[in-house]
Amino acid sequence: MPGARGVGSRSSQTRADIVRAAADLMLEQGYASVTYRSVGARAQVTPGLVQYYFPVLDDLFVEILEAGTDDLVRRLERAAGADRPLRAIWAYANDKAGAALLLEFMALANHRKAVGPVIGRGGERLRQALVAALVPALRRYGLAADERVPAAVVFLMSAVPRMIQLEESFGTVTGHAEMIDLVEDYLDRVEPLAGAETDGPPITRG
Template sequence: MTSNRRIGTESSDTRRQLLIAAGELMREEGYAEVTSRKLAQRAGLKPQLVHYYFRTMGDLFEALFKFSTERYLAQLDRIATEKAPLARLFELNSDPAGATMQLEFLALANHRKEMHELIAAFGQELNTRVATIVRAEFADQGALFPNVTPEEIAAILEAVARGLAFSGRFNEDRFAGTRKVVSTWLQAVATNPRP
């Protein structure tokens, strides 16, 4: 049964402040440490405000996931219009902070079915959007890969970038060097189209 109590609006600056603070806590301490008390303290607000904007912690995590993915998709839209979008896409996906959030959401999905469903739906949307960028870039560059779809190339790029980001948390020097090699190669693909 859903509570009839009043709840804060989604467009509120305070709600946004709570979501930003929740993301910081999640990256630094893990999702299990995101409590209403810690969140309120991080945001500099009273603990009651957390539940004014989010009925349950489950609601908070769902809102945080949607907030994070909306910001990510907005970055993808910008990347699609830039030069060397594959290199920019790789840089975005190999960001260690983003990788940490992804790991925390995946761990959370093991305990919350609704998070699992949100992540699965976002994964499909993400692969479709990234494949569109890959398809457009390959068409511009005249690159052809027989028997490989843009969706498969998108999945490979994402997996390599995320894998590097995850390992970069433990071996920063190797991560930085490898990230630079891949990024430089993708930049070269963009600036040296096939005749």
């Protein structure tokens, strides 16, 4: 069984550089490009040092996921607790690099079974953190009377951009611009940017 996170201190700068290098390789060249040799070259360390920190390559993939999830949870909790939490979720979901990396991990999970559960746990952590942070804002907008709404809003705003990116990779585009316009028109009403003009009060559930 592969180790959960490899060996060595997680606070090690060398370890962090290795993880970042592996993530960059995945994003630029796909998961198949991640080897001890390629990661070592990118991080400017020896392949043996990469293997020291991550004796099994699955350990390195798991660390990319877990470290990335930790960072996202921290950033999204701060952003969602600010003045424009819906915009924070929309910006997160529209991060093309993040979505592309997630797709690489989903493809990788078909070949490395240790990866799938980590994707699932990370996704749950992110979604639950967003739902918890979003409830106060939705109450202000009159959208939290139904307890199903916060989770549904987080799912919708997270899923739409990712589905758009997936479909566009195959050349399907109908409805994408219209969907984006609808969401952004709504955001302009409920969370206007500083100095922006609005055409009315926030939309609320009847």
